[in-house]
Amino acid sequence: MQNGFYTVAGAMVTQFNRLDQISNNLANLNTNGYKEQNLVIGDFMRIYQQKRDDLPLQNQTKEAAKFLNRSINRVPHIVNEYNDFSMGPMKATGNPLDLALGEKDLFFAVETPAGVRLTRDGAFKLDEQGRVVTKEGYPVLSSGYFKSRQPIYVPAEAVNLKIDAGGRIEYMDQTALDTPVYVDRLMVVRVEDPESLKNEGGNLFTTEGGLKESELTIVTQTSAVRQGMIEKSNVNPVRQMTELIETNRLVEMYQKAMNAQMDDLNSDAINKLASVRA
Known part of the structure; x- marks a missing residue:
C-alpha cells in the first residue's frame, strides 16, 4: 500500500471519531449539568518522541527505530480525551x-x-x-x-x-x-x-x-x-457547529486525496504492470 494512502485513511478515521464527539456534544446541548467533551489530536511522531524521552533513547539508533515507522509518522491520531468542567449557565x-x-x-x-x-x-x-x-x-x-x-x-x-x-x-x-x-x-x-x-x-x-x-x-x-x-450544559453551540463544518470539510478533503492516491495507483498498474516489452 502506498504510504500516502495509509496516511490519508488514518486521518479520515480520526476525523470520523471527532465527528462522533461533536455530535454527542450537540445532542446534549440541553442536558442538565452536561460537560463538553473534547479531543486532542496529534500524530505518531509525537507519541514516538514521548516514548523516546521516557525510556530514553537516542535518535538514529536501532533501538529508537523500533518505536517509529517513518511511513506512518504523520498520521493524525487521537492522543487524549477530556471534559471541559467550566461552569454552565x-x-x-x-x-x-x-x-x-x-x-x-x-x-x-x-x-x-x-x-x-x-x-x-x-x-x-x-x-x-x-x-x-x-x-x-x-x-x-x-x-x-x-x-x-x-x-x-x-x-x-x-x-x-x-x-x-x-x-x-x-x-x-x-x-x-x-x-x-x-x-x-x-x-x-x-x-x-x-x-x-x-x-x-x-x-x-x-x-x-x-x-x-x-x-x-x-x-x-x-x-x-x-x-x-x-x-445547564456548558456546550457552546456556535463553536461546536463551526468545528462540525471544519471536520466535514477535512473529511471531504481526505476523500479527494484518497481518490487521487487510488487514481495514481491504478495508473501505475495500467501503465507499468500491463506493459509488454520484447
Missing part, C-alpha cells in the same frame, strides 16, 4: 428538589448498580418510597451515607422543603408549621482534578479504577448548593 426553576452547585470542582454523589458515581445534574425528585433520587432513579447520597448506608428519605407529610447552601435539608411539619424538622445533609464531593474523571454515560462520572470511599473528599462546610436552580 444557571437556570431558576423554583422546584425545591432542583439543585445546582456554584463551584466547578464540586459534585453530587449517587448510588448506581455499579457503585458510587458523581454528577453535576441536580434535577432530583422523590420516588414512591420517599427517597431523593435522580431522574434515572439512583438514590442521592447523604454526607453520612458511608456510616448509615441509608439514602435520603423525605416523609410524606413534609411541606415547604428547604435545602440551604450547605446542603442541609429541612421541612415544616404540617402539625407545627413554625418548627423546622431536620432530614439529612447532602453529600457534596470535591474533586481536586476534575479532568481525571471519566465519562460513564447517563451524565455520570467515575475514576479510572472506580470511585472508592477512601478517595472521596466529602465537603462538610460549603455554601455552593443552590436550591431551585439547575446548571
